[in-house]
Amino acid sequence: MPRSSGSFELEELLKEWEEEDRELRELRKRRVDREYVASLPSRLREAVELYVEQGDLRLACELSGLPLDEFVEVLRRAGVWAG
Amino acid sequence: MSLPSTCVLDACFIIDWARWSKRNSLWRVFSFGFVPEPVLREISTSGPLRVLREWMSAGFLTVYPSSRDIEDEALRLIVEARRNPRIPRIDPPEAVCVALARRIGAVVLTENRGVIRAYEIARENLAPAVVWNSLRLLAYLYATGVAVSSSFEELVAEYEQEVKHTFSRREVVRVAKEFGILRA
Numbered sequence: 340m341p342r343s344s345g346s347f348e349l350e351e352l353l354k355e356w357e358e359e360d361r362e363l364r365e366l367r368k369r370r371v372d373r374e375y376v377a378s379l380p381s382r383l384r385e386a387v388e389l390y391v392e393q394g395d396l397r398l399a400c401e402l403s404g405l406p407l408d409e410f411v412e413v414l415r416r417a418g419v420w421a422g
Numbered sequence: 423m424s425l426p427s428t429c430v431l432d433a434c435f436i437i438d439w440a441r442w443s444k445r446n447s448l449w450r451v452f453s454f455g456f457v458p459e460p461v462l463r464e465i466s467t468s469g470p471l472r473v474l475r476e477w478m479s480a481g482f483l484t485v486y487p488s489s490r491d492i493e494d495e496a497l498r499l500i501v502e503a504r505r506n507p508r509i510p511r512i513d514p515p516e517a518v519c520v521a522l523a524r525r526i527g528a529v530v531l532t533e534n535r536g537v538i539r540a541y542e543i544a545r546e547n548l549a550p551a552v553v554w555n556s557l558r559l560l561a562y563l564y565a566t567g568v569a570v571s572s573s574f575e576e577l578v579a580e581y582e583q584e585v586k587h588t589f590s591r592r593e594v595v596r597v598a599k600e601f602g603i604l605r606a
Contacts (some may be wrong), residue, residue: 353508353551359590397513407464408437422535
């Protein structure tokens with residue numbers, strides 16, 4: 340397993356994280372239910388779009404103004420809960 | 423693999439596992455779990471609350487009350503993580519989970535990428551805590567035969583379908599390698 344001690348292993352791990360983040364972003368963009376998202380109130384819609392783009396659950400949840408579990412349910416309905 | 427017998431649950435883990443039909447397999451791996459008070463405050467919908475009630479009434483789970491020393495340690499973790507631009511942000515509820523797990527030597531079960539990556543990048547800094555996401559717990563369940571499936575990938579697919587939470591395929595492969603269950 341990669342550890343902080345090996346700089347090569349660390350670089351490999353960082354590259355892997357980048358690839359995983361890219362894969363998840365593409366997946367969210369591909370799967371998002373645009374019609375459902377368009378039907379949401381503007382604040383919630385922007386929060387879901389932020390999550391689709393960045394995958395940052397906490398940031399998007401703060402923007403939504405919803406409790407965490409309610410926001411995750413919205414992400415599920417939008418087809419983008421991933422990561 | 424020697425694993426602590428106690429776990430600390432964060433909100434996203436509870437929210438997801440409340441939807442999974444095999445959620446009680448958790449208690450074939452761990453004998454006891456804590457849900458810190460700040461995490462409990464994040465749960466407001468009926469499904470996850472019902473599961474918490476079931477687990478608490480069965481004696482598997484206890485609420486860990488807020489305490490100044492754990493919150494101070496959580497704050498230190500948040501600040502340390504913010505200094506490293508490679509680590510996504512860690513928020514107070516997850517940081518409290520890690521601080522508690524460090525204190526008692528437990529496994530943190532979380533979907534917070536900041537916590538998971540902080541652990542991956544420097545495990546020794548968080549020891550004796552272990553940090554797993556659901557994917558790693560699924561791998562452990564499969565590797566130890568607690569969850570039976572035709573393959574790890576099949577188990578993950580079943581979980582994803584029930585929970586409506588998708589993992590990175592690259593991470594699925596990486597975790598399968600980590601647990602020695604990668605199909606040839």
